[in-house]
Ligand SMILES: Nc1ncnc2c1ncn2[C@@H]1O[C@H](COP(=O)(O)OP(=O)(O)O)[C@@H](O)[C@H]1O
Ligand SMILES: O=C(O)C1=C[C@@H](OP(=O)(O)O)[C@@H](O)[C@H](O)C1
């Protein structure tokens with residue numbers, strides 16, 4: 753299936769952006785760009801290392817640079833980082849280049865999915881349910897304002913989630929994105 757515009761997957765850490773983007777690509781034959789992975793490859797450093805050595809702002813600048821580049825690439829499935837939509841500038845660039853799909857998950861689901869990982873510097877030292885709830889609430893308006901559509905992921909497989917994304921896309925082709 754040839755995409756006519758990018759599909760950006762956004763949402764809180766652990767909602768399944770990276771997993772669902774890969775699944776969407778298997779299902780459609782589209783290409784994926786995984787923003788975190790691309791940044792790691794270019795910097796030759798893991799995300800936690802980038803945060804530790806250069807700080808969060810530096811990482812956020814790398815995200816903005818990459819979003820600008822993606823805007824000029826052939827349409828593909830983009831798995832964003834959980835904080836990519838925190839900058840208005842990024843959201844404007846994404847809106848101009850494609851359709852933004854928000855993946856959601858309850859805090860309990862997120863905690864369950866990410867608790868065994870030390871790869872998310874924002875949660876290191878804060879790996880508990882109450883912090884996840886608090887940060888999710890603080891970020892919720894940003895996610896919702898950026899999204900063209902939303903899909904809940906709790907208790908569903910990546911395939912089920914991707915089918916819904918593709919179904920919405922068909923419906924969207926008659927009117928709103
Ligand atoms: N729909 C799902 N059901 C169960 N586990 C999932 C689902 N989607 C993702 N996961 C698991 O949750 C963890 C975080 O997924 P990931 O795709 O890295 O999320 P994100 O990119 O949004 O942070 C991974 O271990 C992944 O295997
Ligand atoms: O929410 C965030 O601020 C971040 C989410 C991470 O991506 P995932 O959402 O894919 O875990 C990664 O970009 C970085 O650790 C910061």
Ligand SMILES: [Mg+2]
Pocket residue numbers: 769770771788831832833
């Ligand atoms: Mg990810």
